[in-house]
Amino acid sequence: QPPKNPKKQWSLNDFEIGKPLGKGKFGRVYLAREVKSGFIVALKVIFKEQIEKYRLHHQLRREMEIQTSLRHPNVLRLYGWFHDEERIYLILEYAHGGELYRELRKTGRLSEKQAAIYIASLTQALAYCHEKHVIHRDIKPENLLLDHEGRLKIADFGWSVQSRSKRHTMCGTLDYLAPEMVENKAHDYAVDNWTLGILCYEFLYGVPPFEAERQTDTFRRIMKVDLSFPSTPDVSAEAKDLISQLLVKDSSKRLSLQKIMEHPWVIKNVTSHDTII
Numbered sequence: 001q002p003p004k005n006p007k008k009q010w011s012l013n014d015f016e017i018g019k020p021l022g023k024g025k026f027g028r029v030y031l032a033r034e035v036k037s038g039f040i041v042a043l044k045v046i047f048k049e050q051i052e053k054y055r056l057h058h059q060l061r062r063e064m065e066i067q068t069s070l071r072h073p074n075v076l077r078l079y080g081w082f083h084d085e086e087r088i089y090l091i092l093e094y095a096h097g098g099e100l101y102r103e104l105r106k107t108g109r110l111s112e113k114q115a116a117i118y119i120a121s122l123t124q125a126l127a128y129c130h131e132k133h134v135i136h137r138d139i140k141p142e143n144l145l146l147d148h149e150g151r152l153k154i155a156d157f158g159w160s161v162q163s164r165s166k167r168h169t170m171c172g173t174l175d176y177l178a179p180e181m182v183e184n185k186a187h188d189y190a191v192d193n194w195t196l197g198i199l200c201y202e203f204l205y206g207v208p209p210f211e212a213e214r215q216t217d218t219f220r221r222i223m224k225v226d227l228s229f230p231s232t233p234d235v236s237a238e239a240k241d242l243i244s245q246l247l248v249k250d251s252s253k254r255l256s257l258q259k260i261m262e263h264p265w266v267i268k269n270v271t272s273h274d275t276i277i
């Protein structure tokens with residue numbers, strides 16, 4: 001391994017740009033190779049005027065700080081970044097398997113074992129993020145990538161927020177926090193748990209639980225938690241139990257990430273070598 005000089009200032013000359021991989025939110029993502037090492041990366045190119053136009057400096061900076069600091073097998077790495085006059089370049093881990101979304105569309109739906117492996121990986125990645133006070137808030141199949149071994153990688157922290165964790169230390173006790181503030185704190189963290197329920201349902205049935213023709217209907221179904229399980233495909237009672245314990249309106253009553261890992265459906269389907277238990 002050549003000695004890494006972490007303070008290296010990267011530039012475009014350090015990379016050979018390959019095929020476009022797809023579009024992120026504010027720019028394109030290209031396959032790229034670091035010339036000296038031959039290391040393959042995904043290079044996300046973001047146009048500065050796009051960032052200026054939508055006033056997203058702080059959001060992009062936060063995404064970069066967050067993703068650079070995260071080190072977890074199920075979280076896509078941000079190795080570094082550089083910029084020129086008109087663009088910002090993010091040097092990202094390349095996920096050889098592409099978007100989980102594509103696999104879901106191709107197969108229609110996943111086996112219970114595969115769905116459970118993805119849910120366990122996501123749960124562990126989220127537990128790691130939450131202990132670092134990072135809430136992703138935008139977990140959906142398009143933001144889930146697969147590496148060469150089919151291991152899930154959460155990408156695109158564009159909308160994650162660093163929870164105002166200093167509030168704990170600052171106020172010490174909750175006595176002085178208005179209910180909506182406390183609720184808001186719990187609500188933020190538990191939003192990712194709700195999403196795990198949505199994803200679990202979509203992995204097993206091929207469609208999200210509250211899908212509807214019009215957005216207003218989807219909104220109504222979510223607010224009502226209008227959850228029903230079709231008779232086909234035949235999904236195990238354990239899987240339905242887990243989904244029902246996550247898609248709960250009261251965010252404080254959703255199954256915790258720890259309890260998800262201990263749920264019978266996960267224990268039955270995920271052996272330790274599938275993911276780090």
Ligand SMILES: CC(=O)NC[C@@H]1CCN(c2c(Cl)cnc3[nH]c(-c4cn(C)nc4C)nc23)C1
Nearest residue numbers: 021022023024029042094095096098143155156
């Ligand atoms: C989550 C996200 O940022 N999505 C938008 C970008 C599309 C390609 N991005 C990739 C990113 Cl950011 C990282 N690795 C990737 N690998 C692929 C890919 C691989 N195959 C075989 N096909 C594809 C596609 N794409 C990426 C992300």
